[in-house]
Amino acid sequence: MKNQITIPKSSLDFLQELKANNNKPWFDANKTTYLNELNHIETFAGALLQELSKTDVLETASGKKSVYRIYRDIRFSKDKTPFKSFWGGSYTRATSERRGGYYYHLEQGNSFIAGGFWGPNAADLKRVRSEFAHDPEPMQKILHSESFIRTFGTLQGEQLKTKPKGFDIDHEAIDLLRYKQFLLIKRFTDQEVLSPLFLEQALDTFKNMRPFFDYMSEILTTDINGASIL
Template sequence: MENSTIVPKSSLDFLTQLKENNNKPWFETNKPKYLIELNHIENFAGALLHELSKTDVLETASGKKSVYRIYRDIRFSKDKTPFKTFWGGSYTRATKERRGGYYFHIEAGNSFFAGGFWGPNAADLKRIRTEFAHDTEPMQKILSSKSFVSNFGTLQGEQLKTAPKGFDVNHEAIDLLRYKQFLVIKRFTDDEVLSPNFLEQALETFKNMRPFFDYMSEVLTTDINGASVL
C-alpha cells in the first residue's frame, strides 16, 4: 500500500526538472510523471488534513482540494513562465469564529509552512491595531513564548515605515502597530521534508500556531470591550 504520510524524493526531483524546463512542450511530455507526483502531494496533504482536523475545525474538504493548481496566472506578470515550481496549498479554518489560515509550500531548497493573516481588510486591521494599542501584553506573551520562538522566531509580514494613521509614533507597541500582515513561518530543509516523520513535524508546526490564531480570532470577533460582534 502506498505511504500517504511521506513526501517522496521524486516529488522534489520533478520540481527541479520543471524549473529547468518551464515550458508547455516539456510539461505535456512529462504530464504522466506530474500526475503521479501530484497524487503523492495530494495524499500527503490529505493525511495532514486528517490529523489537523483532530484539533481544529477546517472547511477544506480534502487533500486534493487543498493543493493549488500548478498553472501560473501570467496575465499581469512580467514572468511568463507557465508553471509554478513548488507544491503549494492551504487549509481554511471553519466559521467566522476561527480566523487565520494554514499554508504549505514544498520546493527543493525552499520549503516552509506558514499561517496567519495575509491581507486583512481595513476594518480588521484597525481592530487588531486598536487592541494592540489598548493592551499589548497578551500578544507579546505569545510572541515571546518558548514554542513560538523555537518554531517561528518572530512575527513576519509587511510593515509600514512609520506609525499607522491615528496611532502615536511613540507608542510602546509601535513595532506591532506597524504590521500590515501577520504571518508566522517555519522553514524546512529538503532532508526534513523527505524524512519519515515530516508529517509529524508539519502537524506540530500548525498546532504551534494555535495560541496566535486563537488570540487573533478572539480580537477579530469582539469589540474593544470584549463583546461579541458576530
C-alpha cells in the first residue's frame, strides 16, 4: 500500500494524560494539543476510508465524519468524567442491501478493530435465528474458515445462557442460536498501532469481515424462502 500514514505516539500519549486529568479546565488548557492529535486520527481514518471504499460501498463522508466526539454523554451515567479516554469511530455501509458496520478503537493497551451487529432489532434477530436453525452450514463454514480464525478467533457478542424462545435446546446450531449480538474483534498492541503497517493491517481486518457481512446481508434482505424483501 502506497499510503504510509501512521498514528504518532503522541496521539496515544495524549489519551493517557487526559485519563489522568479528566476535567474541563485541563482539557481547555490543552485544547490546541487535542486538536493537533485529533487531526492525526482524522487523517488516518480518512486514509483507511479511502482504501476500504475500493472494496465496499460506504456512506460515511470522510475520515473526519467517522471519528466520534471526545465529549461523553454523562446525562444518564454514574461516571461523570466529561471526556472519553480513547479515539473511536465507525464507517457505515451504504443502502439497506449492505448490513454490518465497521468500528475502530484506539487506546493505550486496549486498541481493537471490530465490526458486526451491536444491537440487532427483534425482527432481524428472529430472521437470523430462523436461518441458522434452517441451515447453519453456510455460517459455520465462514466461522471455521482459515482467514476468520486467523483474524478473529471466534464470533463474539452477548449470548443467552439457555435457548431463545421457540427453539429446541438440543438443536444442532444451538451455539449460534444463543447469540444476541454478532461481533468480530481483532486486538492490537500499542506497538502494532504505531507501526507503519497498521493501516494495512486495519484494512485487512475489515476485508476479512466481508464474507460474514455478505452472508448476513443476504439473510437480512430475504425471507426464509430466499425471496427479496427489499
